[in-house]
Amino acid sequence: MAETRRVGVAVDFSPCSRKAVKWAIDMLTRKGDHLILITVRPGKNYESGEMQLWEATGSPLIPLSDFSNSIIMKKYEVSPDPETLDIVSTASRQKEIIVLLKIYWGDPREKLCESVDNIPLDSLVIGNRGHGTLQRVIMGSVSNYVVNNASVPVTVVKS
Numbered sequence: 001m002a003e004t005r006r007v008g009v010a011v012d013f014s015p016c017s018r019k020a021v022k023w024a025i026d027m028l029t030r031k032g033d034h035l036i037l038i039t040v041r042p043g044k045n046y047e048s049g050e051m052q053l054w055e056a057t058g059s060p061l062i063p064l065s066d067f068s069n070s071i072i073m074k075k076y077e078v079s080p081d082p083e084t085l086d087i088v089s090t091a092s093r094q095k096e097i098i099v100l101l102k103i104y105w106g107d108p109r110e111k112l113c114e115s116v117d118n119i120p121l122d123s124l125v126i127g128n129r130g131h132g133t134l135q136r137v138i139m140g141s142v143s144n145y146v147v148n149n150a151s152v153p154v155t156v157v158k159s
Helices: 015-027 050-057 070-076 082-094 108-118 133-139 142-149
Strands: 006-010 034-041 098-105 123-128 154-158
Touching: 006 015, 006 108, 015 034, 015 082, 015 123, 015 154, 034 082, 034 108, 050 098, 082 098, 098 108, 108 123, 108 142, 123 142, 142 154
Parallel strands: 006 034, 006 123, 034 098, 123 154
Antiparallel strands: none
């Protein structure tokens, strides 16, 4: 039997990231793999509690049953959309994959690259919003940065 792989997908629960999730499920995952959804929240200064502990390392890996629970997700200030939850729940059952969520706080470009080594991942899938040249110059392209700096293969799914 083939070795279990850890496939990461960068998500912000937008239509673009939903497309990346679908692509990863259809094209990369196989029975027994771990599909790890990685979301990055804006950095905040947490004065106490779990968030302060996780600011540097990210949250623990959160199982699908927990991140489908809106009460638990409120604690993390993350709101997975129903369509993405349906996609990963169906894939979990049909393809027999393990779906997890990892939350980081800070700059998405840096945190996505860090996640590759921290989790660790075998590959990373990221959506591309298709910003124009000017917007990319001003804001920077997350997908471009990750492609050039991540230590594993990165697939960019165009929107």
